[in-house]
Ligand SMILES: NC(=O)C1=CN([C@@H]2O[C@H](COP(=O)(O)OP(=O)(O)OC[C@H]3O[C@@H](n4cnc5c(N)ncnc54)[C@H](O)[C@@H]3O)[C@@H](O)[C@H]2O)C=CC1
């Protein structure tokens with residue numbers, strides 16, 4: 001691979017232009033400048049007034065222009081964006097920007113994709129978006145790849161990496177959706193992703209129980225006895241370094257995290273509450289299993305503070321840094 005290809009910029013999709021995405025892209029550029037070339041795809045009219053920016057025609061230009069302003073691949077939106085006021089008219093363009101970013105990284109013109117937050121409901125109501133989030137949409141664009149969502153903080157010690165096996169579904173549906181096949185698939189994809197993108201030879205994975213105290217021998221739930229333990233055991237026999245099921249409430253403190261590299265959780269909040277509590281500012285959302293690297297900040301559109309200047313760029317900066325590191329590692 002040529003040096004110039006390996007050094008392609010990270011692609012940043014604008015996300016919901018009424019959220020904090022545009023202002024955080026500017027703050028990230030102010031913090032990173034030429035040290036981490038990235039290209040923002042979006043409508044220049046949605047950037048804060050006075051933004052120092054360069055419109056470019058091709059991502060490669062960012063490799064020399066990133067020090068001179070936020071590099072922008074312009075994407076025309078039908079409507080203006082007022083901070084904190086979601087606009088259904090812009091929904092389709094938000095989706096199109098994500099697809100454009102994916103096409104660039106699939107062609108190797110971008111090193112990796114970082115996505116700014118979207119509002120799922122706005123995309124559904126405004127454009128009939130049928131996916132629960134980026135994760136499932138990116139898997140679709142990648143031809144139906146089997147993926148998992150992982151949220152990672154490398155800033156806390158030991159690192160905190162969590163994977164919700166089920167994602168955006170109602171809590172009442174979790175016991176049905178969380179199946180032996182899903183657990184097996186989640187462990188395999190996570191193990192391969194941590195090996196490939198995080199340099200861990202045989203990642204140690206800890207599986208959380210579904211019930212309080214991991215069921216406590218059937219006293220408060222039977223899934224652990226009936227199948228979770230057996231799946232963990234069979235994965236161990238296949239060579240995966242997997243343990244569990246562990247009581248979910250005691251597996252996230254530092255001494256417990258030191259015993260594993262990633263936690264496989266049964267549902268969204270079991271995974272996301274610990275990491276957002278430990279490192280809301282620096283957590284990064286990574287999609288494992290895609291043919292390209294995708295990261296994202298761990299927060300949402302934050303309409304309540306959009307346009308006030310209060311939003312912290314820390315999570316987006318961590319996401320861009322992680323994207324660059326993973327992208328360069330994949331290109332060897
Ligand atoms: N990757 C993505 O596209 C994600 C999108 N979302 C979407 O975002 C929308 C809003 O979700 P919420 O649950 O309200 O979460 P949120 O993360 O947008 O906001 C939760 C709280 O954290 C604060 N906050 C968020 N980001 C911040 C930042 N960078 N600096 C300082 N404070 C910050 C907000 O002001 C708010 O008080 C929803 O539509 C949700 O689906 C949520 C998470 C990830």
Ligand SMILES: NCC(=O)COP(=O)(O)O
Pocket residue numbers: 132133134135136272285296
């Ligand atoms: N709660 C995490 C989240 O909403 C991220 O979803 P995605 O858009 O990255 O799939």
